Amino acid sequence: MYQKPEYMTVLKEMAMVNKDHPMIRFRGKLDSLQSKILEIQIAFQKLGLDVNGLEEVLSCTREIMRCEVVGRDFEEKPLLGMDSGEIHARSHNPFKYYGIPHFTPGLEHGEAVILLNSLRAQVREVERVAYDAFKGENDGPERLDILRVLNRLSSLFYVMMFEMVSKDNPSSER
Numbered sequence: 001m002y003q004k005p006e007y008m009t010v011l012k013e014m015a016m017v018n019k020d021h022p023m024i025r026f027r028g029k030l031d032s033l034q035s036k037i038l039e040i041q042i043a044f045q046k047l048g049l050d051v052n053g054l055e056e057v058l059s060c061t062r063e064i065m066r067c068e069v070v071g072r073d074f075e076e077k078p079l080l081g082m083d084s085g086e087i088h089a090r091s092h093n094p095f096k097y098y099g100i101p102h103f104t105p106g107l108e109h110g111e112a113v114i115l116l117n118s119l120r121a122q123v124r125e126v127e128r129v130a131y132d133a134f135k136g137e138n139d140g141p142e143r144l145d146i147l148r149v150l151n152r153l154s155s156l157f158y159v160m161m162f163e164m165v166s167k168d169n170p171s172s173e174r
Contacts, residue, residue, distance in 0.1 A: 026133035029126045040115045053080050074145040084152045091155035098166035113164050120157035
């Protein structure tokens, strides 16, 4: 009877790879992001904040994993009521949408903004590992669908930070 070596894991079907395989690193980073989103949902609940947006993002990350594992294209859907174009526009021109400029989060922005920034940083790490995992033969990336949605998630967390900071700003359009 064949026994799988402890340093190997199943990539797809019966294909075995070492646990340092780029795709396994990607899946691990995505798992970590999902865990962090759950932790921050608990923190938001303790702060009396709505967790529905984070739940929507968590569902999106689970769909990314599912699509990668089964080899299906990721179908973009609006997140928090915004399509990818609107998320991009809001993250690149916060003054237009929120009446505040780009900022670097600090203690003065509060716990929720700092937690969202932590998610933003973590999704950027996932994006970097995904790029390595999806490198094609000519160093051009495969799975642009997944790379695109990860980039949008990074921008979405930034937008969520702007919304949090500007929630008392009457010039905000949202």
